[in-house]
Amino acid sequence: MSAIYKSLIWGERVSLAVLDTTALVNEAISRHGLSPVAAAALGRTLTATAYLCSWLKDEKSALSVILNGGGAGGKIFAVGDGALRMRGFVENPQVSLPPRADGKLDVGGFVGRRGTLSVIRDDGDMPFSGASELVSGEVAEDFSAYFLTSEQRPTAIALGVKIGTDGRCLGAGGVFLQPLPGAGEEALSRTEKKIAEFSNISAQIADMGAAKVLLGIENAPYSERKFCYQCHCSEARAAAAVISLGREDAMALIAERGEISVHCDYCNTDYRFGAADVEKLFSEKA
Numbered sequence: 001m002s003a004i005y006k007s008l009i010w011g012e013r014v015s016l017a018v019l020d021t022t023a024l025v026n027e028a029i030s031r032h033g034l035s036p037v038a039a040a041a042l043g044r045t046l047t048a049t050a051y052l053c054s055w056l057k058d059e060k061s062a063l064s065v066i067l068n069g070g071g072a073g074g075k076i077f078a079v080g081d082g083a084l085r086m087r088g089f090v091e092n093p094q095v096s097l098p099p100r101a102d103g104k105l106d107v108g109g110f111v112g113r114r115g116t117l118s119v120i121r122d123d124g125d126m127p128f129s130g131a132s133e134l135v136s137g138e139v140a141e142d143f144s145a146y147f148l149t150s151e152q153r154p155t156a157i158a159l160g161v162k163i164g165t166d167g168r169c170l171g172a173g174g175v176f177l178q179p180l181p182g183a184g185e186e187a188l189s190r191t192e193k194k195i196a197e198f199s200n201i202s203a204q205i206a207d208m209g210a211a212k213v214l215l216g217i218e219n220a221p222y223s224e225r226k227f228c229y230q231c232h233c234s235e236a237r238a239a240a241a242v243i244s245l246g247r248e249d250a251m252a253l254i255a256e257r258g259e260i261s262v263h264c265d266y267c268n269t270d271y272r273f274g275a276a277d278v279e280k281l282f283s284e285k286a
């Protein structure tokens with residue numbers, strides 16, 4: 001089970017969150033057949049998106065993130081809601097890249113370094129949308145830049161996804177250190193120094209778990225919330241998409257292809273409707 005642990009530390013001047021997203025990343029690997037570098041890129045993005053979702057005001061609020069960096073993996077999409085139901089996909093899930101010189105997965109090459117990180121948040125009031133320029137395509141630095149320029153909240157971030165030789169995720173997660181408004185320069189520089197200790201956060205999550213990572217930073221009371229991989233698509237929603245084509249166009253597609261297939265990118269599910277299904281949909285509607 002994936003979870004986020006949150007605490008107020010250093011005299012309640014800094015908000016600390018540690019996430020374990022191992023199960024979430026493994027679900028994404030199963031659904032999309034992700035290559036190791038694709039799993040790392042989507043996993044880091046899902047981790048940061050889950051953190052953003054943890055600040056949403058209620059379960060109906062939703063948030064989506066798009067990384068568009070022009071890299072080998074294409075665009076990366078991650079979505080979640082206030083109940084921490086997460087989902088996401090990458091345009092090119094099977095692309096593999098040679099490792100970097102230091103042996104790590106080349107997430108920057110997969111994401112790309114020229115483009116934007118955009119966030120759309122809908123919490124029932126005015127929808128908010130913000131964007132920032134990508135810095136390195138390594139995701140953590142890109143989200144740090146987003147928090148600073150678009151939300152005016154300096155945030156020190158470490159993200160990591162460790163993939164085993166069998167292609168499964170062994171450990172994934174992140175650490176977020178965000179000074180509260182008015183915390184001062186000293187708190188800010190302390191977060192930056194601290195975050196450098198988590199360059200191998202995926203191994204730390206795998207070895208000791210996220211709660212222990214949090215307690216290792218400061219032994220303070222913390223909250224825990226679970227999250228999961230869950231898509232919003234359904235047979236009924238797919239049927240509504242078929243109906244929205246109109247009877248004439250739907251029948252033309254059936255004549256041409258024998259069926260209408262509605263694909264959900266987020267969970268990689270195909271909903272198929274044959275001639276009889278489509279007839280039934282339109283006769284029920286009438």
Ligand SMILES: [Zn+2]
Nearest residue numbers: 231233264267
């Ligand atoms: Zn779906």
